[in-house]
Amino acid sequence: MTEVTIVGGSGYTGGELIRLLQKHPNVEIKNITSRQYDKTPVNKIHPHIQGSELVFKDINTDKIDSDIIFTATPHGASMNIVPELLETGGKVIDLSGDYRFRDISTYEKWYGIEHVSPMDAVYGLPEIYREEIKKADLVANPGCFPTGAILANLPLSQNNLVDNIIIDSKTGVSGGGVNTNQVFHYPNCADNVIAYKIISHRHGPEIQQELGEYSNVKVSFTPHLVPVIRGIFTTSHSFLNNLVDENIDYTKDIDATKNIDYSKNIDDAKNDIINLYKKQYKNEQFVKILDDGETPNLNSVRGSNFAHIGGFEIDENGRLVVISVIDNLVKGASGQAIQNMNIMCGFKEKTAIDSYGIRP
Amino acid sequence: MTEVTIVGGSGYTGGELIRLLQKHPNVEIKNITSRQYDKTPVNKIHPHIQGSELVFKDINTDKIDSDIIFTATPHGASMNIVPELLETGGKVIDLSGDYRFRDISTYEKWYGIEHVSPMDAVYGLPEIYREEIKKADLVANPGCFPTGAILANLPLSQNNLVDNIIIDSKTGVSGGGVNTNQVFHYPNCADNVIAYKIISHRHGPEIQQELGEYSNVKVSFTPHLVPVIRGIFTTSHSFLNNLVDENIDYTKDIDATKNIDYSKNIDDAKNDIINLYKKQYKNEQFVKILDDGETPNLNSVRGSNFAHIGGFEIDENGRLVVISVIDNLVKGASGQAIQNMNIMCGFKEKTAIDSYGIRP
Amino acid sequence: MTEVTIVGGSGYTGGELIRLLQKHPNVEIKNITSRQYDKTPVNKIHPHIQGSELVFKDINTDKIDSDIIFTATPHGASMNIVPELLETGGKVIDLSGDYRFRDISTYEKWYGIEHVSPMDAVYGLPEIYREEIKKADLVANPGCFPTGAILANLPLSQNNLVDNIIIDSKTGVSGGGVNTNQVFHYPNCADNVIAYKIISHRHGPEIQQELGEYSNVKVSFTPHLVPVIRGIFTTSHSFLNNLVDENIDYTKDIDATKNIDYSKNIDDAKNDIINLYKKQYKNEQFVKILDDGETPNLNSVRGSNFAHIGGFEIDENGRLVVISVIDNLVKGASGQAIQNMNIMCGFKEKTAIDSYGIRP
Amino acid sequence: MTEVTIVGGSGYTGGELIRLLQKHPNVEIKNITSRQYDKTPVNKIHPHIQGSELVFKDINTDKIDSDIIFTATPHGASMNIVPELLETGGKVIDLSGDYRFRDISTYEKWYGIEHVSPMDAVYGLPEIYREEIKKADLVANPGCFPTGAILANLPLSQNNLVDNIIIDSKTGVSGGGVNTNQVFHYPNCADNVIAYKIISHRHGPEIQQELGEYSNVKVSFTPHLVPVIRGIFTTSHSFLNNLVDENIDYTKDIDATKNIDYSKNIDDAKNDIINLYKKQYKNEQFVKILDDGETPNLNSVRGSNFAHIGGFEIDENGRLVVISVIDNLVKGASGQAIQNMNIMCGFKEKTAIDSYGIRP
Incomplete structure (x- = not known):
């Protein structure tokens, strides 16, 4: 034991x-x-x-x-x-x-x-640092917002597809912890939406650190409090550097796209993006890429260690939307900590954290 | 398999x-x-x-x-x-x-x-009919309100302590099922409380059937819809037939109390009641009797198969309050169905249903 | 001015x-x-x-x-x-x-x-003490639970129809005031129901004081916290002393019913009760008696000074249910205070407080 | 009359x-x-x-x-x-x-x-078209999202300060109307966040029509459903074309800024922006510009015809955040319709719609 x-x-x-x-x-x-x-x-x-x-x-x-x-x-x-x-x-x-x-x-x-x-210390996001975690004595378990935001944008940064990312996150109130304050008082935050630390939340530089490893992408982050107990819903907005024509296969040679003309074919680009994400996470047990046309629901991951990513849409202005959902207390904190422990101890990575979410 | x-x-x-x-x-x-x-x-x-x-x-x-x-x-x-x-x-x-x-x-x-x-058919409440369930081919899984109400009042009826029970239940909206209607429309039932079928809910006679097996107790039942997703919070009000003096031990010879003088000693009666409940459910894995002074929280059983019972208080008018909480979709439906399956198949009764609730 | x-x-x-x-x-x-x-x-x-x-x-x-x-x-x-x-x-x-x-x-x-x-001081419930309020220098504005509970049960006590009343109230969280504590922390009280001060809430004796003025009725009171911002939903359960046969007119000579045989005719009794309430409050601008078959919605009085009373049903055990709803911060506090001011100053009683509720 | x-x-x-x-x-x-x-x-x-x-x-x-x-x-x-x-x-x-x-x-x-x-028809946003509304026979009352989004971004477009605006809106469920559907079913949308019509909501082109009148700004719009009954919280993200040095006064000659070098002085730019908004809306009774450091609360406008705008912050990447809140059923629909009626009929513009919000 x-x-x-x-x-x-x-x-x-x-x-x-x-x-x-x-x-x-x-x-x-x-x-x-x-x-x-x-x-x-x-x-x-x-x-x-x-x-x-x-x-x-x-x-x-x-x-x-x-x-x-x-x-x-x-x-x-x-x-x-x-x-x-x-x-x-x-x-x-x-x-x-x-x-x-x-x-x-x-x-x-x-x-x-x-x-x-x-x-x-090793940054404890297994989807990036699994090998380092195996050997680590000290793991820094990621923040809740960063977990959702990094998973949602990692392929974009690693493949140099965007220059700026605007991350508009909506978090449940348990993210604020068990201690009371006026903001988290039920009559204040029920039936309400509150933006806070609009440009100054310390999870911003944490996201920047990880996404900035692979490209010069600049992250702009704003969190909101919504009347939800658990969960972080992250909406990422970014303008694609180049919209791809059909001769390019995003999933193969994505770095080459940097100098390609803007394309008319938004649908192809969307499919390429989805395939890129599916490829990136195909061996990850806790990251699920939804099919085209599906958007993640926060309540699908309530109480679970799963991250769902979806909602891939590109509008006429070339803006790409990617959405991720996690439970801030599980994949965003304690579940991920146990995932790290499982990796460090050589247990099956999913042990004790593979239950589905509680829905409804 | x-x-x-x-x-x-x-x-x-x-x-x-x-x-x-x-x-x-x-x-x-x-x-x-x-x-x-x-x-x-x-x-x-x-x-x-x-x-x-x-x-x-x-x-x-x-x-x-x-x-x-x-x-x-x-x-x-x-x-x-x-x-x-x-x-x-x-x-x-x-x-x-x-x-x-x-x-x-x-x-x-x-x-x-x-x-x-x-x-x-066997009524599938293991806390009463475990032996019959073992041999059953057809089990009628109990209703959600009856599960909470019967567990909260069974010792009172079996020991003939009360003549009338008023059951004032508060249920989450998932109890109404997945189909939409005007009542369950978010803008209607959020930030609202609704009483429905005030004297005519069909779970009333189901509760009466089970509690009425042991005494002439009459059950009056009124359900309320509260803005909660899951869970049934049942408040039972009843007037104790006899408040006990300290010479009587409720946990031993409870039927004998029927003709005893009203007592001054409410605290003793309360302790006797708590002990009676602890004795009744001492071998039950899914029924937890809270300590004196504790009241059940609905969110302690969210997503779990547990029932918590507590809040035992007796006021100056001799009214006893007993409170139970369950998750209507688990102990009140699917979890209990699996509990019955486990009993019928000879599996460990707790298999697959012994996770704790998701709190907060 | x-x-x-x-x-x-x-x-x-x-x-x-x-x-x-x-x-x-x-x-x-x-x-x-x-x-x-x-x-x-x-x-x-x-x-x-x-x-x-x-x-x-x-x-x-x-x-x-x-x-x-x-x-x-x-x-x-x-x-x-x-x-x-x-x-x-x-x-x-x-x-x-x-x-x-x-x-x-x-x-x-x-x-x-x-x-x-x-x-x-004069107890500032205009529906009872309007004449005294007119002349008062000091008005004690009623508590929020008592306002809803007294209005819902006044005709029963004044006409000596019941001996015991069980008041099971469900309150919004703003009733606890603006100061924070663990109970009112959003992650604790959202998606939850909590009973508190089950037999010891100090609004109990306040209700008893007022209803006990007219008869020997005994009040048993238990409040619950529900995930609602504003509003008190009060469910009153009481056993009618005598269910009336059709020869008796409740609205005329109600005191005489005390010694009448139990009746089979619950429907007649129900109609008599509704008429009794309509008569009692017919000149009250802020108390609305709903028609037979209607139950009050908490959200119908959100932000308003109105009290709605309804849900009059009698079950086979002779239990009568009466339900009232108010906004705890308006009719249950500040709105009623202004109503008292209007009376004390000789303004129209409804001035500044006659807006309808905000629904949905 | x-x-x-x-x-x-x-x-x-x-x-x-x-x-x-x-x-x-x-x-x-x-x-x-x-x-x-x-x-x-x-x-x-x-x-x-x-x-x-x-x-x-x-x-x-x-x-x-x-x-x-x-x-x-x-x-x-x-x-x-x-x-x-x-x-x-x-x-x-x-x-x-x-x-x-x-x-x-x-x-x-x-x-x-x-x-x-x-x-x-005249587009019924009094803050732009008041004079036309006075003479109109047919007024097209604006959509709920457009009302909040246009008010939040009008000064930016009119002064040519940004090229792209990303509008990330969070709406209460009453915006979906009184008819039921699976999305608005309480157990689905309580404790949840849902993005919908991510790039295809028809309020997008409505916002584009109005903001595009004054510049070539391109609007990207994504709405979210949050567990709130009423209200729209709009977070606007845009990159300032030029961050201003201290020699430029945004409130005076803002068009001239188009070709100015990026500035280090974000604080000055922020103050300029706030002043620009205060100037724009200084005669508007229903638009309140919050002070520096204040962010709008959705629940401050619940049930009222007011729009609050605030949260003006500029991050290190030059991204400006502007937030507006309205009640979708009042300023976003019926209240604004009455405001238009008041203008058309020559009544005081605020008649019947100047109540403060219901908070908490």
Whole structure:
């Protein structure tokens, strides 16, 4: 049995880790830490985990003795404990933003704090970094918006098809965490739509970092809060550099398209794009490319680790729309963390996270 | 492998059967029938079942050759096919109301139609009829409201503690099924509460049938529609026949209380009631009795087969409140149907249905 | 122009007073006080009041010089300022619970605090106390649950038709006020139903006080939180003392029914009940009795001062169901406060509060 | 008294016209037509209009004898009756799409039907066409998305500041009308986000028509359905042609900026943009430009005729975000229709439509 510890288990991502790990055949939850709820049964805080014997503990970092340690701690807190956790010999999967940036100054600029313990980590998006994750001791689990946005746009950047991407995301309220504030007060956010951090959300540079690896694409990101509990619906708008005529096969030699004349044949381009995405993700168990004419529904992935991508349409102005949906707490957080654990431990990658979404 | 057929798989209960059975290690889905969607891939109708190869088929009843047949058909339709399905040699679990009533005239009165094929069936509530279900060829899966209401009140009736029970239920909208109507139109039922069939809902006599087996208790039932997708929250109000003094132990000799003087000691009575419930359900995996002071949350059972019961309080007028929550599509329909299948087939009763709820 | 001051204007009831009073032709808002938001424009806190020049002020109680003073302050706070406010010569309409109880010990028991300034006040439910309100200097504006529950049951108590009433109320979340807490956090209360203070809500004794004036009826009250922004849906269950035979006319001599044999004729009784309610409220502009067969919709009164009452049904057990709906912030708070002001000032009672609800 | 007729009064826009006109001091509703509900009291279909004596009538078009006729009929239906209605001598305000397009072929392409009675109409957006509306006999009331999108982008087009605009709109479900379908079924669209007609919504060319009047701007439009009853939240993304250095005053000579070098000073540009908007709408009663740092809330305009515009931010890529919010049934339909009527009849423009929104 692989022993795991969840550091900071009283929030939503902690709750999801517990819910999912309880069904994992190769794993035993050894500790769930919480300073605030020390000695409290887990089901008093997570009342859906009824019947479990788990109890929160307040234990010192250096006393944690587990194979895998999930740090479901806020950004700024993780960097204070991760080095010590690694010294215990366990491998760490950090769900905060503290280790996601390869350029430490980007982190410090956008998070507004000094990083006290920078170190190398693997960015935990298996669809890009699976091989690196296998060997990693420290995985930085991606942010929720970045997971949906990167998956939706990776083929566009890798094949140099667009120069600018406008990412208009709509998130459920659980993305804001378990702590209350005026924005997340039910009478405020029910029957409402709210844009926030319109140009200043720190998931913007995280998306930029990953998509900018392959081309000079510039990412513009704006998140919205919608009256949904879980899920991120990401609408990506971008203008195709070149619309392709029928003699070009996008799926084969896509880089060559850069200097081709604008085409009249939008339908062909659309099919090429769809095929490009299907090719990119054909071996990915958790990324589903929908057929032409289908648009993803947020509620199709509720509670699941799947990402659905679809809605590929190109309008008369050459704008391409690509839409992705994920559950922010699963593929956007705890499910992906378990996916990373499965890869790191050599388990079947889908173990404990392959349930379909709860719909309706 | 046990082969199963789902007759009428395009609705919500059909979708839930598919979702849950896909993870069942002992079962293979052989057919999912639908006249309307013949030859359509299942994921076109249930877009969360993305990646499955299942396809709807329109097959004749007598061609169905399966060990277990779930009839997720409307009331009035089931009775036309169940006899023929039983003749194929398969065992039938009927999710409609057609076989739930032991007195056929009650069915005909409340459903307003003549029953064309009355026959003996076992009422599929495992917490009462587990032994009968083991041997049954035809199980009538309970209604959603009755499941929550009977579990919440069974100890009261079996121990003759109350004469009248007022059941004020609040249901999510998925209980109305996948077909549209003006009531379930989003702009109508969002941000709204609606009472319907205030004294005339046909789940009333179904509750009465089961609770009335043990005493002369009279059930008064009123359902409400609340802006929730899934779940039934049942508030039961009843006046205790006798409030117990401290010399009486409710958990031991409860029938004897009938002629005891009203007590001053409401707290003792409350504790006795809680203990009575804990004793009643102590071997039930899917019924959780909450501790004193805890009230069930509907969202703790979302997507799960669990029933939580709690909220035991007695006010100065001697009114007892008992609250139960279930997911109407799982414990109230498809999950319970699979629980019945597990019992009928000798599988572990919890197989494929023991996931915790999705919260938040 | 009548000058008014709103003490404590930053919460929901303050916002509603401002919204409604801005359209009142006879009234000028002189002050809106707030300690926290001193000198802040009102539209920074109430962003729907866009374009208004109003600004919050932090002014001493004794400096308030207005004809009418609304105290939209929490219970426990009002009693500290009301005596001084009355000394300024203004009339006070208090929206807290501090002056609603005729028996001060009931207040102190249920609110858990000592009352520092008990004094006579008129209970501000115009449908009962209109004549007293006309002459009052201090009006205690009723609670939101009591407004809906008393209107729904007043004829039953006044005519001695029932001994016990079970009031099962479903409230929108704005009833909890503008301050955040874990219960009202969107991810917790969306898609959920929660019962709270199952037998211990302090609106229970307030309902009991008013309905108990006319008979020995005993009130049992349980509130529920539903995912609705505004509105209280009250389901009242009671067993009719006597079901009437056709020789009795409920609308004429209802007290005489007390000793009549149970009747078979439920339909006649139902009609009698409906007529009784229509008679009771026939001169009330804000109480609408629905026709036989109609049930109130919560969304029909959203944003309005109306109460709709309907759903009159009697089941085979003799249980009568009566349903009322109000907007908790309007008829249940600020709208009713303005209705009281209109009565106290001799304005037309409906001025500024006769808009229909916003539906859908 | 001005007499008005509402043709097709049983839908949501009909209901809003009734709700608002009931408080109009200069207007009497003479007829509300409905073929389906002939002789039915209005409050049976619009239960919030409780207490009114209005009754639906099925009357022939040529029998309508009113000063103002609102046609709240579906597109395709209006063009069959408007010519005859104009012959009665009444002025017509058409809420359908039938008369919104100056180029009839655009209408026929996007609506997919032949126009049987093309004629000149004034596009009823008072913020552009007030003078023309004063003299019009036929006003084409704008679509809901176009109202929000045009108001949010008019200054950008008129001052030639951008070449492309991406309009990502989020609408409440009432925009889909009162008729049911699978998409608007509560269990489907609650807790969900849905993109639809991603590049093919017919409000796209309507927005293009109006914004394209002043520059060569190209509009790309994608609507989303969010779980909100009322309201349209429009996020406009566009890349500024030139970011201005501090020597240029956007509010004075904005056309001259076209050939200016990109600037470093984003803050100045932002302030210029805000001032430009404030100048544009300074005499408009129903358009409120929010201060720097404020973003519009959808729920601030619920039930009101106001449009709030704000959120002006420019990111490092030169992308400008502008956000507008309206209530789709009021400023986006019936409220704007009454605003047009007020202008046509010489009433104060704000009569009967100047209530603040219902918040929370």
